[in-house]
Amino acid sequence: MTAWAFAAAQTLLFIAAAPLLGGWLQRVKCHMQNRAAPAVWQPYRNLAKLLRKRMLLAENASWLFRAVPYIVFGAMLLAAAVVPLITVHLPSAAIADVIVLVGFFALARFFTALAGLDIGTAFGGMGASREMMVSALAEPAMLMAVFTLSMTANTTNLSVATEYILKSGLVLRPSFLFALLALAIVAVAETSRIPVDNPATHLELTMLHEAMILEYGGRHLALIEWASQVKLMIYAVLIVDFFFPWGIATDFSALALTIGLVAVVAKLMLLAVVLVVWETVLAKMRLFRVPQFLGFAFMLSLLAMLTHVVLETGG
């Protein structure tokens, strides 16, 4: 029973900490742009302000439009419950494995796209159409990379996979290197970062994700923004878990949990710096260059799988 309590606590911590990661990302980005940054907890202020706004809906917004923010947030909450953050022994990880995790992301994306089409403006349709194209191309790359990892660990359960990689020590696997690169590219595409999408753009013709949520305001927008911050954190924690899991707690003792917490905080902060440098150095791509970019990710994950089959399991 205590394990379930820990799982619930970890999930709440995950959700609560996601805006903090966003704030840290913003801080590093501002410093890279030679400007002073707002406080690290600025995203919390943004969310609190949005919750105080009065709701405004388009005349022809349907019940689906109003339900979508809750569906999206629920899917992200479930996804956060199954990814190991501080400790690996999570009973909640048995609810859903990594394929179901991809299913949760697909569920959130499906309904967000429908919300974009609901009002009947051209922006929403454009955002929905582009987002579905990008995600359709990203999914095979992601699943192939994930398959390589699952075939190595002989499981799709995230807790068990992380534990396996932790226990096998400091082993350099070339397949993991390719899978890391592929997963990083897919994460950039799925969380709408540069070079696939610019999260801070005002020009509708350059939007992918933002165009679908132009009609949302108030608490709906708060839920959707929070859910996208949780999604970014989930991808970051996935990369950390699969490729750099050292430090994560394997039992529930206070020492192990503290080390786990410190380790994951340090790793996420470092990963955020890497992401910001990447975003500063690259420019946003033309929309129809993105398929080539994602095709490159698919090639990388295919290479990962082939090296795994050929080199690591003996032909």
Added chain:
Amino acid sequence: MSGTNEIPLLLAYAAVACTLLSGVVSMFAVRRHPNFLHFGSFLFLFFSGAASIAAGAWALLAKLSLTDHFALGLPWLDWHVRIDPLSGFFLMLLGTLVVAISLYGPSYTREFARGEAAQPLPPLGVFSALFIVGMQMLLLADDALVFMIFWEMMSLSGYFLVVYQHQHAANRHAAFVYLLLAHVGALVILLSFGVLAAFGGGLTFDQMRAAKLSPLWATIAFGCAFAGFGTKSGMVPLHVWLPDAHPVAPSHISALMSGAMIKMGIYGMVRVIYDLIGDVRWEWGVVVLCIGTASALLGVLYALMQHDLKRLLAYHSIENIGIILMGLGLSMIFLGSGHMMLGTLGLVAALYHTINHALFKGLLFLGAGAVLYRTHEHDLDRMGGLIHRMPITALLFLVGCVAISALPPFNGFVSEWLTFQTALQAPALENGLLRTMIPIAAAMLALTGALAAACFVKAFGIGFLGQPRSRRVARAREVPAGMLGGMGLLATLCLLLGVFPTTVIEAMAPITQMLVQAALPSAAAQGWMWLTPISPQVASYSAPFVLIAIVAVFGLGYLILKRGAIAPRRAYAWDCGFGQLTQRMQYTSTAFSQPIRRVFGGVWKVDEQIDTLASAGPIPRVTSLHYSLRTQDWSWLKCYVPIGRLVLAAANRIVFIQTGNIHTYLKFSFVTLLVFLWIVS
């Protein structure tokens, strides 16, 4: 004939009898008494469906295999029938669809009885009954003769149903292609049965099971069975009849065709390959897997380009058959390599997807029929805003869209998850090429799933959301309760099969026990809430948890955020301040799929034409713009048109023997008779 053990067979007979009665009753449904069709015929169909479900469930859950025979047909060959867990499973599938249609049908067929497009009702009822009888009896068949007779009955009555609205030439063409391919398929199936019968010494399935086939002949039998049943299932490249035939039939028949008829092809494959031939070889599995992957990918890519709702759904049937074939292929590969449990997992995944597809495709076709009933529109680009006018239909259609896009917690996700888990066990094989190929096939399955989700965002978003794009759609009303009942039944089953996968897999255990003598004991080993097909360490999924979590988020969100908050103000949609949006400014279905069309360009034959008319003078101004887009199936142009031309050319060569002179024909008959007499003696 003794005791309760015979009840499944009796229920099956009752089902067939009720169907025949429904056909008889509908013969009286002339213009002045349409209620004979609406109430009498569909009432009998309801009982028939219920009896099918009962028969199938009894045979499946009680793990019975019963046989019987009748002295009909040829003097030295009785008709043998048999009900066992496999046919019970498919009988349940068929029965569920028939029950849904019997609820949906009475209101839907009213549109055929009145108005300027009125059709005579008796043929609809009679041929529907014959169609369903054909399917029920072929599931019960225990020898090749009964099987082929009722297979032909199913195909032929299907033809009359497809051509029901025969006034349009396109419908007649579609029905012709359907009939042609159905017969080619039937001939190939007959070849397969011929091989089995030759080695088994007889036409009954028991004799075929006992036949000892060399690998070469087994492969020939497999090839013929796969090709023949694949034609009926609609696998690429034998799929060209499906997108034309399914849309033009009446919607409840389209649901039955897409939901049940193409599953008869899957039933045939499983029956012949797993049961009659028996010894499955892994090389066959590779062929099935490759064709399944190609069907899935091509089916969904072609579906993305359609803007006719029913044609889109028909292409998706091709995609889902591809997914079922992928499951079957994986199962054959594992069984042929000696991994019994993994082979069983693949078979379970394929059968689960079979029933899932029947349910959600039936639901989607009935939904499309509901929209057609109220608005007479089948083009997505003329629909829109139906979520406000037809809210319950929209909700049920949404359930179908979510289920077919393989999203948790509905049923489509469970069968795709099982297929992925099967593919992930590829490292258990020794063959390195297979170990590489199978994950690539799984990645293609992931691509298919993502594209299918994109396609259904398009179908639901353009069709039901946004603003109405034509007058009739703007004035649509909700459909009658009967139609909602039929759709609601299927939607509820979609949810139940998604939330209780352990129960379904345990129920399917008798089928796999019968076919491959193995089951999946670990699937429900952790309790009904946890699906652990291989072991809890390897993979687990708890669908009830997911559903509870989503409902809890809704509940908590409502309590925390909405209580005490002021009601939202309604305003104009944000249109950059330019003024009232018209419905022409929304995205169309062609616009929605344009990025994907650009990325996957070579898959279709695309003819895009933009004609502009400009005024004369020093500064020309565009006065009119005409845009046309045509996407065509390459397989029709590259495979079938050349074959057609070849056949015509060959016919033209031989035409010289048709002299029209009766003396020549008499000479031909005389010579043939002499040759036969010489051979016989």
Added chain:
Amino acid sequence: MWHVIHQIVRIGIVTEPAPRVTDADGAAIERIHQDILDILGQALTIREVDAGSCNGCELEISALSNPYYNIEGLGIKFVASPRHADMLLVTGPVSRHMEEALRRTYDATPAPKLVVAVGDCGCTGGIFGEGYATRGKVANVIPVDAVVPGCPPPPLEILRGILGAVRRRQGHPTPDRT
């Protein structure tokens, strides 16, 4: 790439401190409660509307996003849709063509909302005034909460006007330079 990173490190943080807003600068906004204004002040989102301006004010407003004035460091950002916005920053003498668009933008912004008119054209009609082509000051079309006169007003004045509109008082700390 290394050249870019070297340049970033060499330049460092160049943000200047935010202007001090006295009570005299602050607009008297009676209709919105002070605690709401406090919350808006911490996390303000602005939608900029060009109602027929010559773009002189726009150039000054876009200077607010550079590292020196750094409006983002104060927790304020520009957004793409009025549905996401708390404040409308309106420039220009509201040409007839943009009058309806401005009204719709105001209507599309959820409450609580503020409007700041920037530039002489927005405050008083400027050199165009009211005529056949323009409607004059922004207050003629939508209710305005604060004005920033000038042609064009320097970015510091615009920032003072924005902060004053949310009554960002003396006590609020400015972000540190590191």
